[in-house]
Amino acid sequence: MDYLSIIFDQVYKILFLLIPVLVSVAMIVWLDRRVWAFVQKRQGPNVVGPFGLLQSLADALKYIFKEMIIPSSSNKVIFILAPIVTMTLALIAWAVIPFGATQVLADINVGILYLFAVSSLGVYGIIMGGWASNSKYPFLGAIRSAAQMVSYEVSIGVIIINVLLCVGSLNLNDIVIAQKNLWFVIPLFPMFVIFFISALAETNRPPFDLPEAEAELVAGYQTEYSGMMYAMFWLGEYANILLMCAMGAVLFLGGWLSPLEIYPFTLVPGAIWLILKILLLFFLFALVKAIVPRYRYDQLMRLGWKVFLPFSLIWVVLTASFLFYFNLLPTN
């Protein structure tokens, strides 16, 4: 009976986390399209519901009732597995995101490594989908995406090392608490910029959306997908984007901490602050999509390997020497 109550307790907590995440993914799609439209002086989706808020719901219904087409020459098991993998990986990472000092599903010692591992596994959904479709365009998209995500992971890893040097712990809550006096966005501002750009590349957002570049590859790895499976890719992609925003918020913007530790701000619960920071980062993501043209593939690779990697490595050396020289290295 003990085990059963533990299981029920955990399932309740997981549902309490996942359902808001899924709903906010649907809302964030609407927000993305709205921001994109306003930059281009359009209205965007504004018909279904107030301000078009229910547009994503209508889209989801449309996808559910559409036929799922599985190409006859595809590798069927992997073809069906691919969107499931994308979706699952995008959701399991939320387990370690802290919404408050105690409001975290799994407060593990190696939280940041877990986040990094799960986000680097995200490439499998795309590779599996692209390969199993057994078609030229999805395959090219998958190959591009594999190279791109492996390249930008490296610089994200080095940026995480920068933050870890200042914290001295791999636990996400410790990372948040270490920013109590000064958010890391101020001393590590160049790293924040590089993290933001690498996050764009890691989630295949414009200007790095080469895996699904519609002018060259139809829709990249999603070309052969339809109906609910396409919707799952789509949801997984946006859940990943939200996750990257949450990671940026935790690493650089102080997570659930309020911007000023004075009276009116401390009334607001930490979860609200975290959500506001995630939304701010997502707004930047949406703006970048609207205002920047797509990179060429060789420029993308050059940026990742020849600019970001050396720069963030040098910054690691600088951070480490600064902390060492002024005796600021965290000890515990």
Next chain:
Amino acid sequence: MIVHSIFFYTFSLIAIISAIMVTASKNTVHSVFFLILDFISISCLFIMIGAEFLGMIMLIVYVGAVAVLFLFVVMMLNVAQQKNQWFAAKDSSKHIPIGLIISTLIFVEIIIVIGGWKYKPEIFDLNNSLTQFSLSNTHSLGQILYTDYIHVFQISGMILLVAMIGAIVLTFRQRAGVKRQSYIKQISRERAEGVEVLEVETNKGVRIDE
């Protein structure tokens, strides 16, 4: 404890079955996917014995990077047609003795190491230095790796660097007649050298790009 052993046997069963499937499956891409499953279940086992740092590094390095490159290479070779020709070939029986010798060697080595560790634990003095249980295993790994074993650690890093440089040297070739983009050249171009107004005579034309 029962739950612990249930999870342990589940993960190890998955690990062993997927390791067998890596060699047994006909499609090479499927083999790589089974290899990934194997890595993941082994990292779950690492996490179960409390080595969470090793488990996560296993996921990041092997699953997140190495296996992606495996897939990359295997998918580039058109393996859909050549479903394991290696086993279908006539002279494949030649390789069996060599394989047997190598696998027996590896088996004996594992027996020696695990037997020694089980029956004479004092030989492995690393055990004694690891017994600071108040620290998380990330901390204790770091303390051992960067103090007692710093030279070994540095040398392994150097070996990896040399291997990387070697791979680059092997694949790098300078081809003649390839037009490359130079960003500095592009940016520092001025109107005077970019645009030229010519008087073109009728039926003569001009030659550009000289």
